[in-house]
Amino acid sequence: MFDIVGKRRWFFAFSLLLTIPGLIFILLTPITNGAEGLKFSIDYTGGTEWSIKFKDPTVSAEQVREELVTLGQDDASTTKTGKGFIDIRMSKLDLREIPQPTPVPSASAAPSGSPAASAPASPGASASPAPSSAPSPSPTAAPTETPAPTASPAPAGTPGPTQFPGSANTVPTQGEIGDLAFALQEKFGPIEEQAKLSSIGAVVSSDLIQQAVILILVGSLGILGWITLRFRDVKFGVTALVALLHDVIVVVGIFAILGTLFGVKIDGLFVTAMLTVIGFSVHDTIVVFDRIRENRARHAGEPFSEVVNHSILQTFGRSITTSFTVVLTLTTLLLFGGSATQEFVLALLIGIISGTYSSIFNAAPLLVVWQEWEDRRRGRLASPGARRATA
Numbered sequence: 001m002f003d004i005v006g007k008r009r010w011f012f013a014f015s016l017l018l019t020i021p022g023l024i025f026i027l028l029t030p031i032t033n034g035a036e037g038l039k040f041s042i043d044y045t046g047g048t049e050w051s052i053k054f055k056d057p058t059v060s061a062e063q064v065r066e067e068l069v070t071l072g073q074d075d076a077s078t079t080k081t082g083k084g085f086i087d088i089r090m091s092k093l094d095l096r097e098i099p100q101p102t103p104v105p106s107a108s109a110a111p112s113g114s115p116a117a118s119a120p121a122s123p124g125a126s127a128s129p130a131p132s133s134a135p136s137p138s139p140t141a142a143p144t145e146t147p148a149p150t151a152s153p154a155p156a157g158t159p160g161p162t163q164f165p166g167s168a169n170t171v172p173t174q175g176e177i178g179d180l181a182f183a184l185q186e187k188f189g190p191i192e193e194q195a196k197l198s199s200i201g202a203v204v205s206s207d208l209i210q211q212a213v214i215l216i217l218v219g220s221l222g223i224l225g226w227i228t229l230r231f232r233d234v235k236f237g238v239t240a241l242v243a244l245l246h247d248v249i250v251v252v253g254i255f256a257i258l259g260t261l262f263g264v265k266i267d268g269l270f271v272t273a274m275l276t277v278i279g280f281s282v283h284d285t286i287v288v289f290d291r292i293r294e295n296r297a298r299h300a301g302e303p304f305s306e307v308v309n310h311s312i313l314q315t316f317g318r319s320i321t322t323s324f325t326v327v328l329t330l331t332t333l334l335l336f337g338g339s340a341t342q343e344f345v346l347a348l349l350i351g352i353i354s355g356t357y358s359s360i361f362n363a364a365p366l367l368v369v370w371q372e373w374e375d376r377r378r379g380r381l382a383s384p385g386a387r388r389a390t391a
Contacts, residue, residue, distance in 0.1 A: 005309040008365035015246055015362055018354075022253010025260055027171035038252070041202050043268035044209055047091035050178070051195040052184075053084045059085050059188045067187050071180055076349050079263055081339060085195050093176060093199070170194045196340075212271040219275055220244060231289060235370050240285045243355075243363035247281050248274060250354040251347055269344040274364035277351025280326075284319050291315050292364065304375075305368045312364050323356040 004011075029037030042049050061078035064086050068076040072092075079087045171191050172178045185191055220241060228237030251274065258264035291311040299307055330349040337345060 001314065003309060003363065003367050004312050005305045006085045007367050008361075008368070011361035011365065015358070016060050019246060019249045019253060022249055023255060025256035026249075026253055028260070029256065034355055036260045037256045037295040039263060039265045040199070041265040042089065042091070044266070045091055046201050047089060048093040048197070048199040050087045050088040050090070050197050052088070052171070052179070052191050053086065053195070054184075054190070054194040055189050059086070063188070064088065066186065067184060068180070071183055077263075083339070085193075085339075087275050093180075128373070170197075170199065210304040215271060215276060216248070216278075218306075220277055223278070227282070227286065227289070230286075231293060235367060235374075236289050239363050239370065240282060240289070241287055242366060243358040244278055244281055246358045246362055247277055247351055247354045251277060251351045254350055255347065256342075264346075267343055269341070270347055273347035273351065276348060277355055280318060280352055281355030281359060282329045284323070284356055285363045287319065288312060288315050288359055288364050289367075292367070296319075304371050308364050312360055316360065319356055319360060323352055326352055 025037050027037070031037075034040075048215050049391045061080040065076055065078040068078070068088070068090070075091050077089045081087060131299045171181050171185075172192055173181070179198070181191065223244065224237045224241045226237075228234050231237070253265055255264060255270075259266070288311060290310055291314055295311050295314075296304070299310075327349060330352070332347055334342060334345045334349060
């Protein structure tokens with residue numbers, strides 16, 4: 001029989017090897033002001049994300065970033081994906097500030113002023129009130145041709161991009177983002193496809209951060225209270241919470257490492273992934289704890305470590321089989337799913353593997369460590385040194 005509890009120190013050491021590097025990179029986030037460590041999407045920082053693909057496949061992300069810097073987006077970051085799209089992130093740009101109604105009045109103002117433009121040429125400009133007071137319904141019919149001038153400002157207004165030849169239908173043509181689209185196409189050629197264009201304000205992003213922290217804290221405290229009540233022992237609840245903390249640190253730490261090395265960002269779905277991981281990890285832990293409670297009553301008098309080890313081995317196959325089916329599905333989604341859910345699926349995949357490990361090799365052995373410490377304190381169990389001396 002494999003003694004998992006007896007080798008618990010090796011498993012604890014392996015958990016430290018997993019969590020310590022992640023903790024270091026997590027702490028680098030505030031120390032370096034976000035230059036290293038966790039990378040947050042606009043869901044948490046505010047700004048605009050834009051994913052485009054140029055018709056010219058040789059355009060690099062660095063070239064686009066340099067052009068954006070010259071256009072005033074000095075904090076822009078660009079990344080080129082495997083499918084040829086260039087992901088652009090600009091924290092200074094907010095799509096909600098696009099003044100869509102303003103271009104129309106500005107264009108219509110030009111035609112209304114076009115008669116005035118001919119007025120200075122003829123001194124009869126002072127007689128312009130006469131046509132207005134005279135039966136001049138016919139002249140008023142002439143200004144009704146103002147729709148024609150609204151089309152003419154398009155070519156004349158090319159510096160402020162209304163349309164650009166060769167651009168895709170979804171590429172923006174108004175506001176500051178339209179200016180950027182026009183300038184990029186003028187520099188690198190037409191944009192062939194646009195995959196994403198989204199924007200969020202700083203106030204909304206700060207609310208999301210607060211809600212994310214509250215959700216994880218409330219969920220963890222609820223799990224602690226429920227497991228303690230379910231097994232009528234605070235040790236079960238605390239050790240389950242420690243296992244959950246291990247899983248959270250592993251997932252967040254790996255994302256901090258990936259964010260530093262490869263620019264992987266945490267988006268709005270990350271909180272959903274973490275809550276799912278917490279629920280899955282607790283499910284595995286409860287299965288093991290429930291079997292420990294049953295065997296403890298069934299094998300009264302046996303050492304608690306042997307009861308726990310036997311319970312782990314009884315539930316080992318079930319836990320591995322359940323987790324393997326989920327991991328297989330998530331791996332398929334990660335390899336063949338869309339890029340929009342890759343970070344979400346990756347967080348789930350890492351968390352479920354870590355949750356299965358912590359439920360078997362951390363939570364139950366920690367329960368044994370606590371129980372044996374409590375027995376030694378109460379004089380019901382000899383200390384390890386005393387047991388070696390008697391042996």
